[in-house]
Amino acid sequence: MRIALLNPAPESAHPLGVSGEPMGILALASVLRAEGHEVALRDLGLLLPDQRAAALETVLEGAALAGISLTGGAQVAAMTDIVAAIDRVCPDAFVLAGGALPTFAAEALLRQIPRVDCVLRGEAEEALPELIRHIEAGTDWRAVKGVTCLVEGQARSQPLPRMVPDLDSLPFPARDLLPDLDAVGLQPTLITSRGCWAKCTFCTSQVFPRLAEGSLWRGQSAKYVLAELDALWSDHGVSKFRILDDNFVGPGTRGQRRAREICEGIETRGARGYRFFAAMRAEVINDDIMARLLGAGMDRICIGMETWSPSQLRRLGKNSPIEVNHRALDVLMRHRPETINLGCILFDPDTTPEELIANIELIAQYGDLYQISQLTSRLDVLPGTPAERDLQARGRLKGAWDGYRYDFSDARVGWAFDLLTGALADIAKLEQYCRKIDAETPVPRDSAAELGGALHRFAIDFFREVIGVCDALLPDESAAWRDEADRLQTRAKAMRDQTIGRLALIEMAATSAATTVAR
Ligand code: SF4
Structure with a gap:
């Protein structure tokens, strides 16, 4: 057919x-x-x-x-x-x-x-x-x-089919789309495991394995993963890739052993110059596994920490105490992969101003591990998740399966979210620009880093101020809410305009210096 x-x-x-x-x-x-x-x-x-x-x-x-x-x-x-x-x-x-x-x-x-x-x-x-x-x-x-x-x-x-019990029994995925991927500058993907043993309330990856017959987490063997890497190398010259498993390092000693074997196999193929990204849960991070991942060429890592607030962590069902996040981050800071991406959900339907304050203080402490765009990260409600069921039962869900919406329980949090989303949008884009400066861009890297740092500090202070204001306002003070919103938005616009002006001056200076050198 x-x-x-x-x-x-x-x-x-x-x-x-x-x-x-x-x-x-x-x-x-x-x-x-x-x-x-x-x-x-x-x-x-x-x-x-x-x-x-x-x-x-x-x-x-x-x-x-x-x-x-x-x-x-x-x-x-x-x-x-x-x-x-x-x-x-x-x-x-x-x-x-x-x-x-x-x-x-x-x-x-x-x-x-x-x-x-x-x-x-x-x-x-x-x-x-x-x-x-x-x-x-x-x-x-x-x-x-x-x-x-x-x-x-x-x-x-009909009932769900059983989940494929042995992922090694499947052929390697087709790679027809590598040219399209290459054209937009994305790296090939590997999925070396499926499922998750955790119970985060917002995530379908944990729901599905509990409905169908099979294990909560299934991993390909190290032999299979390495054979797929060999095929990608020999057929397409792939040495840079992303492992987009929910949890590359699986549960317990079995999961650690598999990850170690894969890392050892990649290391023995070191002449190919492998570099890769992987995502995993905070609880699997330890010095040994980090050393092996980095030794194999992992240069980017994503950990779904989501929040630094213990009450929010419990509400999101992350099923691990906040100390686990702290311990994982200590390990990451000791080993320092090139890029650390910390998954972040600051706003969920029941977020409180106190939780936002707890989060921003830790985010400030970990500085550039967070991007400004993450300060307005909001929980998406997906069909099939416990979050959907909970909000539906409480009559809080709006919209339909293809795009649920909700209001925050605390109107002050809703006010802060709307204000931050609008006011920080351009500031976040400018920070992205500063982070992506490369040899092609007419702005020296150190100037970009300085501007990016200033934007970051501004955004953290701005967030603190917005939450401080929203915490102090009373529900019936609508005129005061409007006035404060106007004042804060004006402040964010001034920062945006000032940064754009400074970037333009730096670009002009760099271009004229390049012209002088060329002469
Ligand atoms: S740890 Fe990640 S994959 Fe597992 S349930 Fe939580 S969000 Fe989903």
Whole structure:
């Protein structure tokens, strides 16, 4: 069968707005090709808006089945164009949706987008080939595990398929999209494990393994991971990559041993100059594993610490005491990978001013590990999560499955969030610019670092001031809230304009110095 697999582009302020390879459809493409199917695939988010329509038509050409992967609500708006293209190019194609979002919002999706014949929930490596066999044979595909469809207007769901018990049994993911990835400057992705043993209330990665049959966390063997790296190196020359597992270092001694073996294997291939990114939980960090990761070439790390407030940490279900975050950060500071990214959720529906104060003091202490944009990080509520159930039960959820919204319990926090989001947006962009200064940019690095540092200090002080003001205001003082908002916004604008002015002067000075040298 000819099959088209698609990843829709998310709605985003940035023309691309993607974070990496769509590993879900790439893994499925390999499985389907091994079954003899012809698979075309495309991630429309890796293309600029004016390239997408033509790419969509090409990938759908002659398709008997179109599979669309959705991981977030921001991709849903693009479904209108995709459905229109399917009706034009391959009107008889069977259309299915899969991925994290459809798995937990299957019925709502089918009702909102009637052209979708079914949702395939859960891991599809075993279920999709079976579904295709039924479609080809003209037998009843509705009985396949994981299928949700509408029958005479009623949703009918089969139980979730089991999770693939042995990830080593799967072929390596297809790498069709490496040229697209390269064109936008992103590195290839490896997924070496699936699932999570933690219980964060906002995360679908922990929900799904508790619904389907199988272990909470499954890892590929070190042998498999190293063989995939060898193939990426020999076929595509890949030495820089990102491991986008939820938890690269798995639980307990088993998880540490696997990570150590992978690191040792990468180290023995050191001549290739491997550099990589990995994400993991704070609790798995220790001196031994950090030394091995750095020895293997890990230069960027992400730890989902989320918050420095013990009460917020408990509310988010992180299931580890705040001391674990402190200990992990001490280890990170001793080993200092090139880039440390600390996952951050400062605003959740029940955040209090006291929690914000606790957070900002620690963020100030850890300085440039945080970016200004993280000061307005807000919890996203996703279908299927405990956070969704909790807010729904309390009547707090607004919007729908493809984009939930909520008001903060404490109106002062809502006021502070809106103010900070508006006032710090340009300041955060300027900080990004200063951080990304390279040899091509007409601003010397030390000047950029100085400006970036000043912006950072301003943002921290500004945050403190906003929270201090909101803590002091009473609910019935609306005129005072407005006046304070005006005053604070004016202050942020002045900082923005002053920084832009200084950048322009530095750029002019650097350009004129370069011209003099050239003469
Ligand atoms: S540790 Fe990360 S992957 Fe695991 S449940 Fe929490 S947020 Fe999700």
